[in-house]
Amino acid sequence: MKNYDYDLIVIGAGSGGVRASRLAAGYGAKVAIIEESRYGGTCVIRGCVPKKILVYGSMFASSIEDSRGFGWSLTSSKHNWESLIGAKDKELDRLENIYINMLKNAGVDLIAGQAKVCSENIVEVKGRKYSASKILIAVGGKPFIPDFPGKEFVITSNEALDLKACPKNIIIVGGGYIALEFAGIFNSLGAKVDIVLRSNKVLTGFDLDIRDTITSELNKRGILIHNNQSIKSLEKNKNGQLKLELSRTTLISEKVMFATGRKPNTCGLGIKEVGVNLDKNGAVLVDAMNCSSIKSIFAIGDVTDRINLTPVAINEGRVFAETFYNKNPLRLDYDNIASAVFSQPQIATVGLTEEQARIDFELDIYFSRFNPMKNTISGRNEPTMMKIIVDKKTDKVLGCHMVGDDAAEIIQGIAIALKCGATKKQFDETVGIHPTSAEEFVTMRQIKS
Numbered sequence: 001m002k003n004y005d006y007d008l009i010v011i012g013a014g015s016g017g018v019r020a021s022r023l024a025a026g027y028g029a030k031v032a033i034i035e036e037s038r039y040g041g042t043c044v045i046r047g048c049v050p051k052k053i054l055v056y057g058s059m060f061a062s063s064i065e066d067s068r069g070f071g072w073s074l075t076s077s078k079h080n081w082e083s084l085i086g087a088k089d090k091e092l093d094r095l096e097n098i099y100i101n102m103l104k105n106a107g108v109d110l111i112a113g114q115a116k117v118c119s120e121n122i123v124e125v126k127g128r129k130y131s132a133s134k135i136l137i138a139v140g141g142k143p144f145i146p147d148f149p150g151k152e153f154v155i156t157s158n159e160a161l162d163l164k165a166c167p168k169n170i171i172i173v174g175g176g177y178i179a180l181e182f183a184g185i186f187n188s189l190g191a192k193v194d195i196v197l198r199s200n201k202v203l204t205g206f207d208l209d210i211r212d213t214i215t216s217e218l219n220k221r222g223i224l225i226h227n228n229q230s231i232k233s234l235e236k237n238k239n240g241q242l243k244l245e246l247s248r249t250t251l252i253s254e255k256v257m258f259a260t261g262r263k264p265n266t267c268g269l270g271i272k273e274v275g276v277n278l279d280k281n282g283a284v285l286v287d288a289m290n291c292s293s294i295k296s297i298f299a300i301g302d303v304t305d306r307i308n309l310t311p312v313a314i315n316e317g318r319v320f321a322e323t324f325y326n327k328n329p330l331r332l333d334y335d336n337i338a339s340a341v342f343s344q345p346q347i348a349t350v351g352l353t354e355e356q357a358r359i360d361f362e363l364d365i366y367f368s369r370f371n372p373m374k375n376t377i378s379g380r381n382e383p384t385m386m387k388i389i390v391d392k393k394t395d396k397v398l399g400c401h402m403v404g405d406d407a408a409e410i411i412q413g414i415a416i417a418l419k420c421g422a423t424k425k426q427f428d429e430t431v432g433i434h435p436t437s438a439e440e441f442v443t444m445r446q447i448k449s
């Protein structure tokens, strides 16, 4: 047995890397974690957490509007962007400290700097070499911006979270999770928002009814969606305004944000050079045990470009540590992983879309669009949409989809039912909580014709 400095070196202190390190150290492994930036990774520092704080901050705009129907008359409701960003930054500092302390308390060595993998068991940081029996790559991803003239003027979600002021107008290119979440934030805080798509609908891969419902709701909130556009160029005028030349129109705005997907962070990491197989986007190719083509090098989280969600990375970290440091071989089940888009209104989904399910099953579709109780008094014209996809033959629920208030909170519970293989009959036998929107999921009886 060779004498290594560590049993495990983890590169990247985001959600997946931190979970794997802490657990492995807890099981007695000698662990080091290397981080070049802040502890917490995309989720805590540049993604889920700061984004959700801004979503919460911006959602008060509709609450204030809605409150009028309930007898409130607020004379002033001016928003202070700087104060929201300050509160967000303070919370990120608090969380980062918690991450650092958790790692230290678990006995993990913290190494600051950029890691370069030099061989299958050696990692170099700031000229110093560290050896380990296993190396775990958990470096996540970063925003991808396609090439075009003027690309240097755009911002991504990284910068959007730290703007000095809320823009009066913003163009958002892309129609995925990040685009819709930021469109909601800026729109609710009073900015004029234009969304630019290369295709004809937002949220590729989501259920068609979700895509159509959210499009209609975004339009109602004043967000303009420009479909089927390709990017020609971006110029900055003398007055600082940005002119975005598209294939079928030209848009002018104070800010242009690209939310056109993310790329694995493997460039410069040295893993390709030591023989780790990557896909064409730079993602580490791994087997079900998270092992790469080199048997001492593993990868988890967004850098593997499987399902790029924080809880997935955390669970991949857990499975890795259990398997190799607790003699408890586990594999993550990737079926029925729920996810949410924190757009306004919110979207959440679990299981198959109708389009996916039709390939293998004969279906009963249950569909409901209704005015949630709060809206009857507030006067808000924003119906909630719910959909249940059922295998006609077995009665098993294959997918549930929702657009509306609290969709993420509701679908998280429904995801447990799907994980347990629930049938529509079991949904029907579940007694609802009244009055809620959620109860619609257990009271839908009409099959969509």
Ligand code: NDP
Pocket: 146, 173, 174, 175, 176, 177, 178, 179, 181, 197, 198, 199, 202, 203, 204, 259, 260, 261, 262, 307, 308, 309, 339, 340, 341, 342
């Ligand atoms: P997505 O993959 O969700 O969406 C990318 C969007 O950019 C799509 O609309 C895509 O168009 C468009 N696009 C891609 N390339 C180009 C191009 N060259 N020119 C023009 N448009 C382009 O990526 P996001 O950046 O929104 O998010 C990245 C990932 O992060 C998500 O997939 C998700 O896994 C995760 N995430 C999860 C969140 C959550 O759980 N709430 C929140 C934020 C991110 P088309 O549809 O035509 O392909």
